[in-house]
Amino acid sequence: MIVVPVSSSPPAIDVRDLTKSFGDVEAVRGVSFTVTPGEVFGFLGPNGAGKSTTINMLCTLVTPTTGSAYVAGYDVTRQRDDVRRHIGLVFQDPTLDGYLTAEQNLRLHAELYGIDRAAIPARMRQMLEMVDLWERRDAPVLTFSGGMRRRLEIARGLMHSPRVLFLDEPTIGLDPQTRSSIWRYIRALQQTEETTIFMTTHYMDEAEFCDRIAIMDRGEIVVLDTPEALKAAVGADRVMIRTTDDEGALVGLAERFEIEATVAEGAVTFFVPSGEAFVPRLFAELGVPITAVNVSRPTLDDVFMNYTGSTIRDAEASSATERNRITMRVMTGGRR
Amino acid sequence: MSAAADVIRVRVPARTWRSEARAIKIVWRRELTRFVNDRMRIVTSLVQPLLFLFVLGSGLQRLSSAGTHGVNLKTFIFPGILCIAVMFTAMFSAASIVWDREFGFLREMMVAPVRRSSIVIGKCLGGATVASFQGVIVLCLAGAVNVPYDPLLILGIFGLQLLLAFTITAFGIMVAARIKQMQSFMGVMQMIVMPMFFLSGALYPVSGLPSWLAVLNRIDPLTYAVDPMRRIVFSHLHVSAAARQALDPGVTWWGWRLPAVLEAGVVLALGLVMLAIAIWEFSTSE
Ligand SMILES: Nc1ncnc2c1ncn2[C@@H]1O[C@H](COP(=O)(O)OP(=O)(O)O)[C@@H](O)[C@H]1O
Ligand SMILES: [Mg+2]
Numbered sequence: 001m002i003v004v005p006v007s008s009s010p011p012a013i014d015v016r017d018l019t020k021s022f023g024d025v026e027a028v029r030g031v032s033f034t035v036t037p038g039e040v041f042g043f044l045g046p047n048g049a050g051k052s053t054t055i056n057m058l059c060t061l062v063t064p065t066t067g068s069a070y071v072a073g074y075d076v077t078r079q080r081d082d083v084r085r086h087i088g089l090v091f092q093d094p095t096l097d098g099y100l101t102a103e104q105n106l107r108l109h110a111e112l113y114g115i116d117r118a119a120i121p122a123r124m125r126q127m128l129e130m131v132d133l134w135e136r137r138d139a140p141v142l143t144f145s146g147g148m149r150r151r152l153e154i155a156r157g158l159m160h161s162p163r164v165l166f167l168d169e170p171t172i173g174l175d176p177q178t179r180s181s182i183w184r185y186i187r188a189l190q191q192t193e194e195t196t197i198f199m200t201t202h203y204m205d206e207a208e209f210c211d212r213i214a215i216m217d218r219g220e221i222v223v224l225d226t227p228e229a230l231k232a233a234v235g236a237d238r239v240m241i242r243t244t245d246d247e248g249a250l251v252g253l254a255e256r257f258e259i260e261a262t263v264a265e266g267a268v269t270f271f272v273p274s275g276e277a278f279v280p281r282l283f284a285e286l287g288v289p290i291t292a293v294n295v296s297r298p299t300l301d302d303v304f305m306n307y308t309g310s311t312i313r314d315a316e317a318s319s320a321t322e323r324n325r326i327t328m329r330v331m332t333g334g335r336r
Numbered sequence: 337m338s339a340a341a342d343v344i345r346v347r348v349p350a351r352t353w354r355s356e357a358r359a360i361k362i363v364w365r366r367e368l369t370r371f372v373n374d375r376m377r378i379v380t381s382l383v384q385p386l387l388f389l390f391v392l393g394s395g396l397q398r399l400s401s402a403g404t405h406g407v408n409l410k411t412f413i414f415p416g417i418l419c420i421a422v423m424f425t426a427m428f429s430a431a432s433i434v435w436d437r438e439f440g441f442l443r444e445m446m447v448a449p450v451r452r453s454s455i456v457i458g459k460c461l462g463g464a465t466v467a468s469f470q471g472v473i474v475l476c477l478a479g480a481v482n483v484p485y486d487p488l489l490i491l492g493i494f495g496l497q498l499l500l501a502f503t504i505t506a507f508g509i510m511v512a513a514r515i516k517q518m519q520s521f522m523g524v525m526q527m528i529v530m531p532m533f534f535l536s537g538a539l540y541p542v543s544g545l546p547s548w549l550a551v552l553n554r555i556d557p558l559t560y561a562v563d564p565m566r567r568i569v570f571s572h573l574h575v576s577a578a579a580r581q582a583l584d585p586g587v588t589w590w591g592w593r594l595p596a597v598l599e600a601g602v603v604l605a606l607g608l609v610m611l612a613i614a615i616w617e618f619s620t621s622e
Pocket of ligand 2: 052
C-alpha cells in the first residue's frame with residue numbers, strides 16, 4: 001500500500017549501497033532506498049544504529065566511504081552546494097544562537113542562504129506563525145523552552161523553502177505532550193509546504209506518523225515498508241507474562257504449546273494469533289504460576305522485535321555496552 | 337493553517353560573489369549584535385583598560401620617575417596598554433567560534449550553501465571590530481595621560497589597533513580550528529598572549545635589552561604593533577631629545593631602524609597568513 005502518488009518526477013532521495021566507516025567502526029553498512037517527493041520517510045532504530053551518520057551523509061556533512069546518494073537530484077559528494085541549496089536541516093542537537101532573538105535567528109539564516117531580501121519579512125512571518133512563535137519573535141532564544149526551540153528550528157529549516165527537510169530525532173528529550181504537538185506541526189507544515197520529509201527517531205510510537213519506515217539496526221536496514229504493512233506482517237498479538245519462574249515458563253511454552261518465547265525487560269514475551277482467546281488455556285496448562293499478563297495488538301515495537309530479536313531498549317543497552325568496550329579498548333590499548 | 341495556495345515560496349540562488357558578500361556581512365553583524373546584547377562584556381571592556389592604565393601606570397610611576405626623563409610613565413605605556421586591551425578582547429572574540437561549536441551554531445553556518453572562507457572571514461572581521469571597539473575606548477582616555485587628541489595621531493593609532501585586532505582574531509580562529517574545548521583554547525591562548533605581551537616592549541623601551549631578550553622581542557609580532565603606535569605618540573609630544581632617544585628608540589634589525597609602514601606590514605602579513613591557514617583548516621574539516 002503506497003500512500004504517496006507515484007509521479008514521474010525523480011526521487012527526492014535516492015541512496016545506493018551507502019557505507020560509512022569511522023576507523024574500524026562500521027557505522028553504516030550498505031543501505032539502499034528511495035524516497036518519493038512529498039513523502040514522510042522515517043528511519044527507526046536504537047541509538048548507535050547509524051541514523052545520524054546516514055543523515056549527515058545525505059546533507060553533505062560527512063563524506064560516504066562507498067556508495068552513492070542523490071538528494072533532490074544532486075550528488076551529495078560531487079554537487080554539495082546544489083544539495084545544500086535544496087535541503088533544510090534540523091539536527092539532533094540544537095543549533096540556535098541563544099543570544100539572538102527568534103527573528104534574528106531566522107534572518108541570519110535567510111541571509112546565509114541568499115534569499116531575496118524583499119521576500120524575507122513575509123516568509124519569516126509565515127514560518128513563525130506556523131509554529132506559533134510570532135508573538136515571541138523579539139524574545140532571545142535563551143528564554144525559550146525546549147519545545148519552542150525545536151519549533152523554531154523547524155521553522156528555520158523550512159525558511160528557504162527546501163525540497164527535502166531532514167529532521168534528526170526532532171522530538172528527543174521533549175515530554176510526550178510537546179512531542180505530539182511537534183508532530184502536528186511537522187505534518188501540517190509538510191502538507192502546506194509540499195516538502196519531502198526525512199526523519200529519524202528511536203521512539204517507536206512516533207514512527208507511525210510516517211508514510212514509510214525503514215527499520216535500522218547496527219548500520220543496516222532490516223526492513224522497509226509502511227507502518228500498516230509492517231504491523232500486518234507480524235500478524236499476531238503480543239503476550240507478555242510475569243511468572244515466578246521464567247525458565248520454567250519458557251520450557252512449558254515450548255513443550256505444551258510449541259511456542260518460542262523470549263525474556264525481554266523482565267517479562268516472558270511471545271506472539272500468538274489471537275491473544276485473548278489464548279490466555280485461559282495458558283493459565284490452565286502452563287504449569288508455572290503467572291502473576292501478571294498483558295496482551296497487546298502488534299506495534300512497531302513488536303515489528304522491531306520480530307525482525308531483530310530484541311526490544312529497542314535492549315538493543316540500546318547492548319550497543320551501549322559495546323561502545324563501552326570499544327572505549328575501554330581505546331583507553332587501554334591505544335598507541336602502546 | 338493557511339492553504340497551500342498562499343504559501344510564500346522563496347528560492348536559494350546559486351552561489352555568486354554577492355551572496356558570499358552577504359554571508360560575510362551577516363556573520364560579521366552577528367558578532368556585533370551579540371556584543372551589543374552582552375552588557376557584562378561591555379562593562380568589563382570599559383573597566384579593564386582603566387585598571388591597566390591608571391593602577392598599573394600610577395604604581396610603576398613611583399618607581400621609575402628618574403628613568404623617564406620627566407615623561408609621565410602612563411604616557412609611555414599608553415600604546416602598550418592599548419595593545420594589550422585590544423589583544424585580550426580579540427582573544428575572547430576568537431573564542432566565540434569555540435562557543436559556536438559547543439552550542440551547535442557553527443553547524444548551522446557550516447551547512448549553509450556558502451564558502452567556508454566567507455564564514456571564517458566574517459567571523460574574523462566581526463571579532464576584529466569588537467576588539468577595536470576596545471581600542472577606541474582606550475584611545476578616548478588619551479587626554480588623561482597627556483597624549484594629545486591630534487586628528488593624525490588618533491587616525492594612525494586607530495588604524496594600527498584595527499590591524500592588531502584583525503591579526504590576533506585571525507590567530508585565535510586558526511587555533512580554534514584545532515582546539516575544540518573552551519578550557520584548552522583559553523589555556524593555549526593565555527600561554528601565547530601573555531609572553532607576547534611581556535616580550536613586546538609594551539612596558540619598556542626596546543633598546544639596550546640583553547641580547548636574548550632583544551632576539552625574542554624582535555620575533556614577537558606584538559612588537560611591530562606597539563612600536564609604530566609609540567612612535568606616533570612621541571612625535572606629538574614636546575620632550576627632550578634625550579627622553580625621545582631613551583623611551584622611543586624604535587625597533588631595529590641589525591642596527592637598521594624599521595620604518596613604521598614596514599612594521600604595520602609585518603602585522604598585516606601575519607594576520608593574512610593566519611587567516612589563510614584558518615580558512616584552509618575549516619574548509620578541509622568535514
Ligand atoms: N565521528 C564519529 N567518529 C567515530 N565514530 C562515530 C562517529 N559518528 C558516529 N560514530 C559511531 O557510529 C555509530 C552510529 O552512530 P550514529 O549514526 O550517531 O547512530 P544513531 O544516530 O542511530 O544513534 C555509533 O557506533 C557511533 O559511535
Ligand atoms: Mg543520532
